[in-house]
Amino acid sequence: MHLCSIDQAVEQVLSRLPAHIHMGLPLGLGKPNAFVNALYARVRDLPERQLTIYTALTLGRPPLGDGLQRRFLEPFVERVFADYEELTYLADLRNDSLPPNIRVEQFFMQPGSLLHSEAAQQDYVSSNYSHAARDINAKGLNLIAQLVAATPERPVHLSLACNPDITLDLLPMIAKRRKAGETILMLGQVHAELPYMPGDAELGIDHFDLLIDVAEQRRLFSTPNMPVTTQDHCIGLFASALVRDGGTLQIGIGAMGDALAAALLARQGDNAGYRALLDELDIRPWQTLIEREGGLEALAQGLYGCSEMFVNGLLALAEAGVVRRPINGQGVLVHGGFFLGPQSFYRRLRELPLEQRARYAMTRISFINELYGQEALKRRQRRDARFVNTVFGMTLLGAGVADQLEDGRVLSGVGGQYNFVAQGHALAGGRSVLLLRSWREAGGEISSNLFWTYGHCTIPRHLRDIVVTEYGIADLRGQTDSEVIARLLAVSDSRFQDTLMEQAKRAGKLARDFQLDPRFTDNTPERLEAVRARHARLFPEYPLGTDFTAQEQDLLRALNWLKSKFKLREVLELGKAALEAPGPEGYEAHLARMQLDQPQGLKEELYQRLLLAGLEATR
Numbered sequence: 001m002h003l004c005s006i007d008q009a010v011e012q013v014l015s016r017l018p019a020h021i022h023m024g025l026p027l028g029l030g031k032p033n034a035f036v037n038a039l040y041a042r043v044r045d046l047p048e049r050q051l052t053i054y055t056a057l058t059l060g061r062p063p064l065g066d067g068l069q070r071r072f073l074e075p076f077v078e079r080v081f082a083d084y085e086e087l088t089y090l091a092d093l094r095n096d097s098l099p100p101n102i103r104v105e106q107f108f109m110q111p112g113s114l115l116h117s118e119a120a121q122q123d124y125v126s127s128n129y130s131h132a133a134r135d136i137n138a139k140g141l142n143l144i145a146q147l148v149a150a151t152p153e154r155p156v157h158l159s160l161a162c163n164p165d166i167t168l169d170l171l172p173m174i175a176k177r178r179k180a181g182e183t184i185l186m187l188g189q190v191h192a193e194l195p196y197m198p199g200d201a202e203l204g205i206d207h208f209d210l211l212i213d214v215a216e217q218r219r220l221f222s223t224p225n226m227p228v229t230t231q232d233h234c235i236g237l238f239a240s241a242l243v244r245d246g247g248t249l250q251i252g253i254g255a256m257g258d259a260l261a262a263a264l265l266a267r268q269g270d271n272a273g274y275r276a277l278l279d280e281l282d283i284r285p286w287q288t289l290i291e292r293e294g295g296l297e298a299l300a301q302g303l304y305g306c307s308e309m310f311v312n313g314l315l316a317l318a319e320a321g322v323v324r325r326p327i328n329g330q331g332v333l334v335h336g337g338f339f340l341g342p343q344s345f346y347r348r349l350r351e352l353p354l355e356q357r358a359r360y361a362m363t364r365i366s367f368i369n370e371l372y373g374q375e376a377l378k379r380r381q382r383r384d385a386r387f388v389n390t391v392f393g394m395t396l397l398g399a400g401v402a403d404q405l406e407d408g409r410v411l412s413g414v415g416g417q418y419n420f421v422a423q424g425h426a427l428a429g430g431r432s433v434l435l436l437r438s439w440r441e442a443g444g445e446i447s448s449n450l451f452w453t454y455g456h457c458t459i460p461r462h463l464r465d466i467v468v469t470e471y472g473i474a475d476l477r478g479q480t481d482s483e484v485i486a487r488l489l490a491v492s493d494s495r496f497q498d499t500l501m502e503q504a505k506r507a508g509k510l511a512r513d514f515q516l517d518p519r520f521t522d523n524t525p526e527r528l529e530a531v532r533a534r535h536a537r538l539f540p541e542y543p544l545g546t547d548f549t550a551q552e553q554d555l556l557r558a559l560n561w562l563k564s565k566f567k568l569r570e571v572l573e574l575g576k577a578a579l580e581a582p583g584p585e586g587y588e589a590h591l592a593r594m595q596l597d598q599p600q601g602l603k604e605e606l607y608q609r610l611l612l613a614g615l616e617a618t619r
Contacts, residue, residue, distance in 0.1 A: 001208050009187060009210050010038050013143060016183060020050040023143040024136050024170070027056035027108060028340045029221055030146045030163030032189035033085045035212060040088050044099045051101065053089065054136045056108035056413065059221045059340075060090045068562070068607055071594045072555055080343075080547050085218045093120050105139075107132050108413030115409050129308060129337075129416040130369040133169035137177075141184065144170065148188040149196040150213075153354055157202045158211075161194045161362065164201040165308070165337035168364035171207075185209045193220050195349035199330075200363040222343045224547040225312070227556065228255045228262065230532045231525070233539050234470035235435050236260040237278060239388060240267055241286075242294035242433060242466065242473070246301035246325060247384030250420055253311050253340065256390050256435045261313030262543035264299075268322050270538070271298045277535045281528075285490070285519065286473045293431060294386075301325055306382055308368050308416040310336025310360060312345045312544050318360075319348075327381045330358060337365040337416075344545055369419035371426055385430040387420035391458065393436070393449050396485045396504055398464030398476050399457035400434050406455035414458060421463050431477075432465040438523070439493040441564045448496035450488060452503035467491070471523040485510050490520040497521065551593050558614030581613035590615060 004012065013021065021043070025031045036053075043051040061081050064070045092098045096118050106120065107127045114120035127135050149161040160167055174184045189212040205211070228236075236259025243249060243264065251257045266274040275296050283290060290296065302324035305314045314334055317323040323333050339345075339362070349357060371378050392411075393401035402417055404410050424432030439448055464476040467488065474487040485504045489497055497516060504510035532539045541553065548556060584591055591597040596608040 001205050001211055003211050003213065006035050006038050006189075006212055006214065009035055009212050010042055012210055013039060013185060013187070014042065014046075014049070016185060017142050018183075019048065020052070020140075021143055022052050022054065022140045023145060024141050024166075025053060025055040026146045026163035026166065026338070028059060028163065028338055029194075030161070030338070031055070031058070031087065032145050032147050032187070032212065033087050034214070034218070035145055035187065035189050037085065037088045040102065043102060047101055049101060051103075052139070053102070053104045054106075054139060054141065055104070056106050056132070056415075057110055058087060058090050058093075058104075058106065059110060060086055060113070068559060068594070068611060071596070071607075072552070072559055075593070076548070076552060080222065080224055082219045084221055093117050106413070107135075108415050109410060111412040115405075115411065121409055124410045124413070126410075126414060128369075128414055128418055129165075130366055130419050132365075133166045133173065136166070137170060137173040141170070141174070142182070143185050143187065144174070145187040145189070147191045147194055148208075149194040150190050151196040151354070154196070154198070154202065156205055158188055158190070158205055158208065159196045159198065160201045160203065161197045162339045164197075164362050165365040168200065169366050188212070189214075191220065192217055193346060193350070195346055195357065196354070197349075197360065197362045198354055198358045199361045220343075220346060221340075222346070222547075223253065223340055224342055225258060225542055225544050226255050227541045227553070227560075228259045228539075228543060230528050230539060231437055231470045232256050232259040233262065233532070234281065234528055235437070235468055236263040237274075237281065238283075238286075238470075238473050239433055239435060239468045240264050240294075241278060241283065241290045241296055242431065242468075243299075243303070243386050244294050244384040244429075245297065245299045245303075247303060247386060247429075248306050248382045249303045249314075249317075249323070250305070250307040250385070250387045250389075251311060251313055252307075252389055253309055254390060256437075257311060257313055257388070258544050260388060260435075261317055262540060264317060264322050265320055265543070266538050267296070268298050268320060271296075273535065273538055277531070277538050280531050280534065282519070283472075286475075289473060289475050304381065305334035305336070306368055306385070307334065308337045308365060308419075310334055310339040310362065312341040315341075315345060315348060315360070316544055326359075330361075332361045333359045335361050335363055335368055337363065337368050342545070342547060365416070369416045369423075371423060379427060382423070382427055383429055385423065385427050386433055387424045387430070388433045388435060389417045389420060390435045393451060393454055394434070394467060394488065395451055395454050395457070395461070396488050396500060397481055397509070398461040398467075398484045398488070399454070400436075400459035400464075400467075401454055401456060402458040404456045404458070408456075417458060421459050421465065424465055425463060432463070434459070434465070434467050436467055436469050438469040438471060438491065439496070444565050446495065448493060448500065450492045450496070450500060452500060452507070470528060471520075481509050482511065482514075486514070486516075489516055492523065493525075494521050494523040497523070549593075551590050554615060554619070555590055555593065555611075557618040558611060561618045562610060562614045581609040582616045584608070584612065587612060587615055
């Protein structure tokens with residue numbers, strides 16, 4: 001192991017590796033940005049050298065945009081991300097300005113962030129998460145570079161911490177290639193704020209050829225918790241009723257995952273209120289399914305977490321005693337492949353004693369996302385598993401859409417979704433649960449997220465299982481096509497049911513005299529909002545905490561409302577909203593935060609009036 005500075009590490013890599021450097025970086029948090037930027041800058045100026053970066057989920061600050069969005073985001077981003085060092089290659093990817101001798105291949109993208117990058121779209125690799133190590137190794141990987149954690153309690157070890165996922169799967173592959181005479185370097189960059197995770201994630205220092213330990217360190221990337229809407233809360237509530245006491249849980253990042261965590265916290269901590277709320281949402285159509293597959297009672301045995309991403313919600317559930325079923329002699333409560341979350345999540349992990357941190361066992365992705373290898377053990381551990389993932393669309397015949405638009409552009413990636421759907425079918429007592437918002441609104445236009453057909457699918461319909469929307473649960477496993485259609489219509493938004501039903505009938509997949517049961521024809525946001533008003537305490541906007549101030553929460557609500565209602569080109573409608581806006585009384589702090597308390601000129605006066613309209617509409 002060679003202890004070195006960033007510049008020395010770059011020199012070592014350039015001198016020891018061939019002209020074409022094939023560098024693997026962890027997905028998400030674990031990228032050593034300072035080293036990557038330094039190497040990128042050097043290779044960019046060396047046309048005789050080539051650099052290919054293999055990675056996923058390249059994280060960057062949200063684009064500030066302009067107008068009201070910029071006024072809101074700029075101070076927030078400055079405060080939350082502070083001196084986080086952006087990856088230079090991400091900016092060049094966004095602008096389609098990568099140097100000709102550098103490529104970036106990713107198998108998962110920050111959702112929606114690279115839709116307009118031709119380079120990112122052309123060099124996307126569609127691989128299951130569990131196949132990523134195999135595929136990257138086959139490309140000729142000769143450099144692994146990642147952030148690591150250190151602790152005085154383990155002086156001769158380092159921890160892969162947030163990202164043992166792919167690296168641990170790569171190690172035996174590169175050992176075999178090294179034995180055959182290939183030069184493959186492993187570089188670690190120590191970050192003081194990265195929680196040291198013991199167990200499988202620990203490696204001896206001698207595993208690393210190069211180790212960077214610099215005094216000056218920038219802030220870790222974090223993902224602030226976003227607001228959870230009524231729509232998402234209802235999805236989480238229905239999904240929580242499918243979780244069986246003593247079972248296994250996988251959940252993902254985002255508002256719907258936070259909503260599921262919040263619902264499970266309510267099921268445990270306010271069971272009477274939880275049951276009363278579900279009664280009002282009317283779970284009678286799915287009562288038998290819930291009794292067979294889940295339950296409404298508090299979780300006496302607790303859950304075990306087995307999730308490719310160890311999310312903030314799983315930690316909150318463990319802290320509340322919901323996740324507490326240990327699955328081995330060391331008392332492991334959660335197995336995770338990588339973690340990413342808000343700053344408070346990293347802090348809570350760092351503050352745990354090392355022996356408590358060991359209960360959150362970070363390990364190789366092949367262990368979590370697949371059954372092969374220790375299959376008998378995994379089957380015993382993963383009893384009554386509920387693999388909960390999200391999709392943005394679903395066909396009426398049961399195919400799920402999560403990663404790609406109809407025109408071929410990739411939003412995110414397959415990641416581990418297929419892995420967990422397959423496990424849901426393969427495990428006795430296991431179920432795959434796909435969460436879906438039944439409708440969306442953009443620019444004042446409302447559309448259904450349930451379609452008759454769609455030009456792409458992530459999860460094929462022969463793997464259909466359970467789908468949950470804000471209106472209920474559709475159990476699709478083993479059902480005929482006509483029954484699948486009927487069950488999905490029952491949890492679709494009533495504004496689109498007639499059109500969808502007619503499309504299915506026209507295709508001959510639904511009987512001509514089919515009629516939807518009247519109890520499913522009042523699937524409206526207004527009904528759900530009325531339920532929310534009567535059970536407000538069980539609909540927290542930020543159930544897992546937030547980085548937004550009170551004023552920023554109000555402003556974000558108002559800006560999202562404006563974004564959903566208006567297209568910027570629709571000047572007349574914008575003008576009407578501005579004219580009908582209330583006065584500034586009561587909103588002085590909000591206007592000051594947006595530097596609109598004393599508007600200068602017509603443009604700022606319009607911004608102020610629009611903002612006031614949004615604040616009044618969403619208060």
